Amino acid sequence: MALLEKSDIENCLKTLIDPNNGxxxxxxxxxxxxxxxxxxVYVRIExxxxxxxxxxxxxxxxxNHLSALDGVxxxxxxxxxxIVAHAVQQNLKPQPAIKNIIAVASGKGGVGKSTTSVxxxxxxxxxxxxxxxxxADIYGPSVPTMLGLYGRPETxxxxxxxxxxxxxxxxxxxxxxxxxxxxxxxxxxxVTNMLLQLLRDTDWVDLDYLIIDLPPGTGDIQLTLAQQVPxxxxxxxxxxxxxALLDAQRGLGMFAKVNVPVLGIVENMSxxxxxxxxxxxxxxxxxxxxxxxxxxxxxFLGALPLEISIRQNADAGTPTLIQDPEGxxxxxxxxxxxxxxxxxxxxxxxxxxxxxxxxxxxx
Numbered sequence: 434m435a436l437l438e439k440s441d442i443e444n445c446l447k448t449l450i451d452p453n454n455g456x457x458x459x460x461x462x463x464x465x466x467x468x469x470x471x472x473x474v475y476v477r478i479e480x481x482x483x484x485x486x487x488x489x490x491x492x493x494x495x496x497n498h499l500s501a502l503d504g505v506x507x508x509x510x511x512x513x514x515x516i517v518a519h520a521v522q523q524n525l526k527p528q529p530a531i532k533n534i535i536a537v538a539s540g541k542g543g544v545g546k547s548t549t550s551v552x553x554x555x556x557x558x559x560x561x562x563x564x565x566x567x568x569a570d571i572y573g574p575s576v577p578t579m580l581g582l583y584g585r586p587e588t589x590x591x592x593x594x595x596x597x598x599x600x601x602x603x604x605x606x607x608x609x610x611x612x613x614x615x616x617x618x619x620x621x622x623x624v625t626n627m628l629l630q631l632l633r634d635t636d637w638v639d640l641d642y643l644i645i646d647l648p649p650g651t652g653d654i655q656l657t658l659a660q661q662v663p664x665x666x667x668x669x670x671x672x673x674x675x676x677a678l679l680d681a682q683r684g685l686g687m688f689a690k691v692n693v694p695v696l697g698i699v700e701n702m703s704x705x706x707x708x709x710x711x712x713x714x715x716x717x718x719x720x721x722x723x724x725x726x727x728x729x730x731x732x733f734l735g736a737l738p739l740e741i742s743i744r745q746n747a748d749a750g751t752p753t754l755i756q757d758p759e760g761x762x763x764x765x766x767x768x769x770x771x772x773x774x775x776x777x778x779x780x781x782x783x784x785x786x787x788x789x790x791x792x793x794x795x796x
Contacts, residue, residue, distance in 0.1 A: 437504050442467050442474060449498050451491070453484060453775035455732075458495075461779060472506040474499050480514045481778030483560035483641070484771050488512050514561060516641040516774075518783040521663035522692055526785045530637045531565070533665040533777060536658060536693070538647040538684045545701040546670040547575045548747045549737065550646040551602075553668075555754035556763070556770035558601050562641040565596060565603035567631055569658070570648040571624045574608030581750025585609055586635075593634045600755050605635045625657040632662060642774070649680075659691035666696040666777050668734065673703055673721035685729055696776040697734035698726045699769055705739040713738075732776055735769040738762065 446458045458464050458478065466477035476495060484491070492510045499508045518532040528534065537550040547570065554566045568576035577583060580602065586594040586609050596603035607627060637643065645662070648654055658664060667688045671681035681698070688695050700722025704713045726733035737743075746756040753762050 437469055437472070437474070437502070439467050439469060441502060442469070442476070442499065445498055445502055446476075446495070449494055451775065453482065453487065453771045454779055456779065472504055473509070474505055474507070475509045476511070478510065478512045480512065480775075481516060482771065482774035483514055483516065483557055483562040484775070485559070485561040486767055487771065488514075516562060516778075519665045519777055520781040520783050521665055522659070525661075525663040527663050527665075527783055528632065528637075528643070531640045531643045533641065534643045534645060534663060535696070535773070535777070536645045536647055536664050536667040536688075537670060538655065538667055538688070539649055539670045539681055544670055544672050544681075545737075545743075546649070547579065547646050548743060548752070549670050549699060549701055550644050551576060551579045551747070552743075552752050552754050552763075552766045553770045553773065554602055554642075554644045555600060555752055556766040557642055557644075557774060559754060559758065559767060560771055560774075562774070563639055564601075564642050564644065565605075565637055565640045566644045566646060567635075568604070568606030568608060569628050569631075569645050569654055571607050571627055571654070572648065574606045576604055576606045576646060577608040579747045579750065579752060580604060582609070583613075589636075593636050596635050596637060599750075600752075603637060603640065605631050607631065622653075625653050628654055628657055629661060655684075655687060656691075659687070659693060664693050666694050666773075666780065668696055668699060668773055669731075670699045670701055671722055671725065672701055678721045678725055681725065682729075685725075685731065694780060695729075695731050696773050697732035698722050699734050700736040702739035703736035732772070734772045734776075735765060737765055737769075 443459055446464055450457050451461060454461060463478050463480055464476060465479045468475040492512050495510045496508045499505055516532060518527045521527060537546060539546040550566060554564045557564045566576060568574045580599040582597045582599050586597055588594055596605050597609060669681050669685050671678055685695055722736060723733050740762060743753050743762060746753045754766055757763055
């Protein structure tokens with residue numbers, strides 16, 4: 434029997450695909466250390482995304498794969514998570530206290546983008562990350578209602594705001610700064626200035642991810658976001674309906690033009706589930722999100738049902754991830770959130786902090 438070598442372990446782990454990013458552990462560079470002592474194997478794995486729900490499963494898979502190797506008598510696996518900042522648009526640097534900003538967008542209103550944003554943010558928290566959400570829909574802020582938060586943010590210096598917190602999620606929204614029935618009759622420059630103020634004048638606390646819930650369309654706010662806000666990646670929310678897919682395609686095209694990577698597509702309202710009998714019916718069509726992802730060579734992150742409880746929970750200020758954290762829909766949100774973060778973890782890291790600023794002065 435030939436002695437085991439490190440290459441044998443690596444080749445074995447190349448056959449183990451991480452379902453969250455679709456890549457094997459070696460290619461994803463998550464295997465940080467391999468130690469061989471005769472027939473005993475020690476492997477240290479470091480994931481770049483939160484995955485509390487699947488850590489035990491992954492550890493079991495690694496043990497099973499390596500135990501099947503001829504000559505292996507014992508396998509020890511240590512798995513940890515380390516979330517780092519990833520590269521943003523050229524000439525921009527990550528925002529202080531925020532490792533990664535992820536924009537959630539849709540070309541069309543009414544596709545459940547804000548509900549998806551809030552639940553994905555809470556799903557990331559459930560998976561072990563520190564998360565915030567910025568409600569960038571200045572004209573129609575809905576995040577406060579979905580989280581049951583009201584009243585003005587507190588300030589400690591009269592210059593910056595403290596994020597309002599619900600369920601461990603740090604939040605900011607123009608909805609906290611105006612009366613609920615007050616219309617926002619603002620022109621483009623005022624709206625974009627408000628977006629930047631909400632981002633920069635909020636005292637975010639050590640966020641792994643900030644989710645920005647964008648308004649529908651590809652207008653002033655989206656352009657400002659692309660040019661002045663350091664975004665690590667974007668997610669497109671659509672429904673299977675042809676009209677929604679056309680608008681989502683425009684949103685996807687916008688991010689491509691401004692060099693913001695699209696991490697994937699989420700198909701919302703993919704299937705209506707009757708609350709009385711459980712019958713499933715594809716009201717808005719079938720497979721639109723998958724077709725769009727294949728056409729654009731973008732990952733399909735998952736599909737969510739059109740279920741009345743999702744709407745009821747959001748309206749009540751207790752989103753599905755809070756109301757039914759282990760339910761079928763909550764598990765879908767968690768799976769999509771893991772995939773979204775795992776796809777980002779494969780992106781280039783941000784190294785700007787390693788380089789000191791050089792200032793040239795004329796004397």
